[in-house]
Amino acid sequence: MAEKRYLIVGAGMTAHAAAQGIRELDPRGSITMLGAEPHPPYARPPLSKALWKGQPEDSVWLPQVAAVKLLSGRRATSVDRKRRRVTDDRGETHPYDKLLLATGGSPRRLPFGGESVVYYRTLDDYRRLRRGGKRAVVIGGGFIGSEIAAALSLDGREVTMVFPEDGICARAFPKDLAAFVTGYYREKGVQVLAGDVPTAIAETGAVRTRSGRELPADAVVAGLGIVPETKLAEDAGLAVRDGIVVDTQLRTSDPDVFAAGDVARFHSEVLEKEVRVEHEDNANTMGRLAGQAMAGASVAWRHVPMFYSDLFDLGYEAVGEIDSRLTTVADWKVPFREGVVYYLRDDRVRGVLLWNTWGQVDNARALLAEPGPHRDLKGRLPR
Template identity: 55%
Template sequence: MTSYDYLIVGGGMTAAAAADGIREVDGSGSIGMFSMEADTPYNRPPLTKALWKGKSMDTIWRKTKNVDLHLESEITKLVPSEKRVSDSGGNGYTYGKLVLATGGKVRRLPFDDEHIIYFRTVADYRRLRVLTETGKRFAVIGGSFIGSEIAAALAMNGKQVVMIFPGKTIGAHIFPEALAQFISQYYEQKGVTLLAGEKVIASEMRDHQHCLKTAGGQEVLVDGVVAGIGIEPNVALAESAGIATDNGIVVDPFLRTPFPDIYAAGDVASFYNPALGKHLRVEHEDNANSMGRLAGRNMAGKNERYDHLPSFYSDLFDLGYEAVGELNSQLETFADWVRPNEEGVIYYLDQGRVRGVLLWNVWDQVPAARDLIAQPGPFTASTLKGRLRAKPKES
């Protein structure tokens, strides 16, 4: 039975960052990484951003040092009392320290259609790229983060795009109503057809095209279908091993589970953030990299707290933003515009305290936004006006 000093369950950005974190502290300990994908670790954001703007595939790959990488290998059993795991092929491994970086599994529509691309992996990107070589019209199901990005990417590559989502506007649960309406109108100006307030309830092939049927009785004929309707934390392995879960694998400030030699990080981990005073589970690049790295460092002997409040960003055609904290359109918001819908800062408040900050075409202000969220306040529109300002990003 093979034994590793450090065993990483997962092969994504978090797993790669964990390996890097280990190597920062321990240059020689053995590392085994088990990935269900056929590809080596890579950066995920370019799949909906840079790769559609001409960047080479060569730019996405992560480089790990002295890692025994097991591809297309799923860890199916974890026995904490014996510090042992088994993979889907029946092979057994033991470990000194282990991190669960199992990420998330895509939410699926309530019907079967093998032709729908549930967009998440580089394999999904390749599959969609092949379709775009001949296909002209595409449907994107979902109006949030992934849906809005992939719809913009396809449209910028000359494709006719139909977006289908249940909300009134793109990003309705994130953006204040006025900004969400502006974004939706902007997409329509870019040639994207929006079917807002709709749900896809069935799909069938008709003359080599997909025919999507909506709850409102519409039929949409397209050459390809992409679904970006979110993920659910992949906690099955943790639960089978008796590890506590609550919207993810619950970890302490040092990213440990109740089993001291087992850590969790990335999309799958639920951690306490002191600035917001609550547990979070964050599905973005910054969290994957910073949390994975710290988990690796702590596995290798450090004792560092994860108090980081992750940020995220997006590119939507010519629009761009960075954000940090809670972006919830149900919160009170104050929009401090330099130019309405073009450059400004939107603050999300609850009882006078800033809970989130959206930097709309305002750059280099994420650290200041984090500091603001950590302050108790109270804040008002007058005390926030002009507080965070920077030059717009150069095109």
């Protein structure tokens, strides 16, 4: 029997986990990985967390997977599903029996500033920001913006944050918690300019805002979210809806083509909606399962991903739908310092924010799986 040919487009955490998943079941098949970056697979979370707290840079490299042919600095440009081959930007073709699209996403960009703005996502972005000067302007007050602003401040930089929302992580946290975090950042020395937006970057490097401010900057970094990299899938005629649509076996509309990680859109039974998740747990867990499915395993994707963050000496873990537009119920042990925030839709818990509360992720997942209605949530977690 001929050895199976596996092709993975992407060389990030999802791709690495998929290669591991394949090798768990198929030690002989050929695995080729096409990666746009010039690096082998590495962990992304330390780029905005541990590396700024003294962890060495070489700790980010992920362990090698046996007999994987990594082609770095390559971008896939087309998928020929009929002939089962992918062409890259050097004109070379790569055949496959099973294909995984782990293409991730591209940072949302400002309509100005060009290459003077660091759109923080990659190891090279981290290295560039490390070389930056004393004054940093962080554009964006969400997940990445809040992390990198804290990291830069801990590194001794003079940090200014500017974003249109009323407070840091206002799209995720309840209004009172977002207000507390915003004040907390100011106490830590970060200049927080909420309710303002950048409009231009001057020749001096300063950031100009809609309110008329001019913010001196040696480094400008933007954390504005990502746009899923779906063009390859779209051009190949696969189903795409703000991500590549996959079923519970992580197959696209072509049963020989799989998708996983940031780019994959799936139906969540627990949340009762289609979602796309851009965090480490999803990348690793979904990637491994996709690899196993490619190798012939019968799988069912029902995982509820979690994510986590460090904000100075505050920290949290979160499960499910963390959206401030939902109804929220807070159960504080110490107000804004330790407790749990529940997010409800249709009288059912859809998300749990574990604020400086640890070891409760599995219990939070179990709560999300309950049918509801959820009336009295005080004291439900931790347990």
